[in-house]
Amino acid sequence: MSEPRASAGPIVVIGAGPAGLTAAYEAVKRGDEVIVLEADNVVGGISQTVERDGWRFDIGGHRFFTKVPEVESLWHEILPDEDFLLRPRMSRIFYEGKYYDYPLKASNALKNLGVIEAVRCVLSYVWAQLRPPKDQSNYENWLVARFGWRLYRRFFETYTEKVWGVPVKDMPADWAAQRVKGLSLGNAIVNALLPKRNQTEITSLIEEFQYPKFGPGMMWERCRDLVIAAGGRVELGARVVGINHQDESASSVSVVYSDGRTEEISASHVISTMPMTELVASLSPPPPFDIANAGSGLHYRDFLTVALVVPESSGFPDNWIYIHSSDVAVGRIQNFGSWSPFMVKEGRTCLGLEYFVFEGDALWASTDDELIERGKRELATLGLVDPTLVEAGYVVRVKKAYPYYDSNYRENVAKISGYLEGVAPNLHLIGRNGMHKYNNQDHSMYTAMLTIDNIHGATNDIWKVNVEEEYHEGSSSAGTGRDAPVLPDRPARS
16 A cells, blocks of 8 residues: 655545545544535535434434444543433334234244245245256355245345346345344244344344434434534535545535535545545546546446324334335335434334435436425325325435446446546545445444544554454454345446
8 A cells, every 4th residue: 555645734625425524533533634525514414414494314323332442432422321322223114014023033934924924935945956047156055045935035036136227037136244244034033033132243243233312313413513613614504516636636625505606626635535426536636547448337226215294193113114115105104203212203113215316217206305205105004194284394305315337337436436546636535425335324433433543554454344253353254244245237327
């Protein structure tokens, strides 16, 4: 790893999400001059807490659980212990009009399946063991080999296709080790019959987690305040339009503010969490054609939440419910009151219907009123809430929520990161979108912490921060990251 070139100016951090604010906080603690530039008018990125009319919405649901001790310590350094709630994890799967506990509980599953269907599922599993699919290079056959066709249809196929927008059979199996790591029918049955409190060995079966009482945005609002109190500068509504480099150094950043002002800020280091495709487009002078092409070749899965206010009695105890029904487009439903009673108002709760989309598709292009009406209809279809009981609705759209892994993404990311290492080694990529790597919040924070160490002389390879083996450490295994399959190529958008 090349030594970053130091020059005059502050450390400029692009983005005020978990990675960006962690980097800023760690830097100001060391006495560095720091400026954070955030294009949005709030901090937190996809870990922000959206507030509308006194209701608070978590974007995607953020369980505060980590095996990274440095991150655990930092959470409690930023927020006092009394601001954390210890919440039970409760999730269910909705399929064919019935709700299945997740993780699986034997009595509940047997009751919902019925004896005959349960026997069929077991026989399907046995058959898959005797005659497994020969080609297990795709995710569908990989799952069938471990669960059988009947359980695969119930518990994997529809939801996975909703999340990623492509058929499961077109996803490669190398994702599976991350998505359902350590989980098989045998493990699920053992866990159902012999439950063990505080299960953390299998990531999918974590039973309880910490949660800031006013939502995850509370963490990042407090972190912002600490950065400012230590002398840092945090600018909202600040859109980076240029990263200027010369003589093997990122020398300055060009910014346009929401009020029309412009500014060029000199930098000793630039730490970027902005989507890599936007980063490449902002480089000045522009990169060679192959690098620009690599940037435009990166894609994303977008996300929207339809939040509906209902009476508390119309809610449910789950943090969220996975919707495995093809009758509706919603993929998952949050109950924000089950995350924290401080997120909702007395006597009411708020349900967050989550839709996984591509920016510009039919759902994304729908008006807020159309989406709210769709949400009401889908609650009725699921038999969850009478739509006449919905008192208010809100829509939150999130662009570039999930890096999209197609067959070219590794090569594109490697080209871009290699190019930047040569022309501007003091330009550091961190976080989920900054690295085009589907990291959890804690992994994103950890890349930021290691990067500040690097600026101060360490030689950490942050590209090895992943969930391999122990969920967090810098493993030498070249995995894809958390919960993201390699997907069919998407055509470039005009």
